Amino acid sequence: MKLDDLLLQVSSHQGVFLCEGIRHPEQRKEVQFSHHISTILSETTLPDIGRLHDFYATFGSITFFVDELSGDEGKHLASPENWAELDAEFRGWIDHFSEEEKEDYLPDWVDTCLVIGEEPRTGNYLLMPTRGESEGRVFVFDHDGYEFVDEAEDIIAYVEYMLKPDNALLVSLASHMRFIEEGSQHQWWILELRDNRGNFATTAA
Template identity: 45%
Template sequence: MELQQAIANHSGSFHCEALSDAAITRSIGFFHRITPAHNTTDIPDLPGLRAFYSQFGNVLFYADADSGEAAILLASPSDWTHLRRHFEGWTEAMGPDEREEYLPEWVDAALVIGEEPGTGNYLLMPTTGEQAGHLYLFDHDGFDFIEQAPDIISYAWKQLDLDDSALLVIATHLRFISDATPHQWWIRELRDNRGNVARTYE
């Protein structure tokens, strides 16, 4: 329950500038959206996975109510098959030689448990081998599989304390486009109620 309370209580704001004119600034509040947990009987017995989903249905991190955009989704298990189909859109046309060169051995049996919404990037969890239970980000731009955390619970805690490099990653795909403003926005700084300050500039 400690993690659930920490996520529910975490809030703050992004200080942003308009991409078209850095002199135009805006403060955008963020929150994390949690849905109720479901039955965990069918969830694989991987490190932290059942424990996480005994507390959460899904978690949407760094959401903006105005634009509807968000940085990261840890999806409900009922959505994993849907995410898997979208991830396979990047790999299904690859031949055997390409798969051997570009894809890790564990990818075919991996769970696709989340995404960076709207980016084509997905969060994968191997189910076999030494990496079982670890969390990887598939970044389609470089076709990279980047290890994020040793388990989903560690990953969730990590999202509550973004450093400069992590903020820069989410700033690349959040634009906060809405009817409230004609601008697209670039995050310059994050400040939150945990005392964190992170910046995308030196």
């Protein structure tokens, strides 16, 4: 089922990051953000879990919190055509584990999960288990510490979370978005977010 209201919400959502200079905290900068939506390219066979059918009846892919000037991107839900590439990248982080290490560090669903997106340029990936109690949920694999963080009950709930950014989400974005523009090495740290939906978030809390 196509989700026209959600499509409108994503396409119209925009806002600004208030940033301070890294190494130069007295400097301030505002960075505009929006979300990029790609069109649906082709019919794809999808498993009947996690509201994947609803999402991909509406979107080809979504890149969240895009800064046009630097090209920085916050989160990315990928087209199914790109899942295999993301899967190979993700498994490069865990394939060297011994069986004992897998039992100690990895969830039991990891061998069959879908890799549906990423946090661009971080080595972190968005995963969806295909079996067990966590089937259909969205997890973030954080390679720093090999953590699997439960983010949302399904892919639609994940999108809705992106539209209601809170302090935790902003800290996650700030951890890798630096807004380095062409011809400059100046890096920036996000202090606050304000958007056109009335949301406010801070990394100071």
